[in-house]
Amino acid sequence: EVQLVESGGGLVHPGGSLRLSCEASGFSLNSYPMNWVRQGPGKGLEWVSHISTTRNTIYYADSVKGRFTVSRDSARNSVNLQMNSLRVEDTAVYYCARAGPYMDVWGQGTTVTVSS
């Protein structure tokens, strides 16, 4: 079964850091571009980041640029999102999604709460 599973969410203070991971099963994540998308409480979807298969192309939303870093771990068939300098407004469910080129496979999401 084709599946994505996110992990690494939790409660963090403003200014803190978290590292999210997205692991794939049933397919090689290395063969697909990947996106991170988030959804704040009661809000709509917000695209966060994109990484190409070769890592040559990486994009970020302006709201996270300079604070978040997306990367691949080929050995673990995973994609990571390093989130630094977290703000209250980063509180959301974070989804990883396969971008082939549209987001046809999504994880169940991991919740990040930024609060003092």
Added chain:
Amino acid sequence: EIVLTQSPATLSLTPGERVTLSCRASQSVSNYLAWYQQRPGQAPRLLIYDASNRATGIPARFSGSGSGTDFTLTISSLESEDFAVYYCHQRSNWPSTFGGGTKIEIK
């Protein structure tokens, strides 16, 4: 940044009704537009890609049309499982963007 505006924000409908959702882009996205469905507590699901192509396993009652700046998603006859939030999404230009969503609720 391309802004996608969805209308209406909310629709109150009954099963069996036909519904058309609108998504308007602030500039042309060609046909690089998708529609996603999100049920409460679930991840989004791809319905339509490239404006008019149904994704794998999506029932034929869902159809998409449009190009450039104006797009529609039509559900020919609402089923109970279709009451959800629908988002349009463009991948024409970075940053990729989503519309604000249309919620279809039971009347």
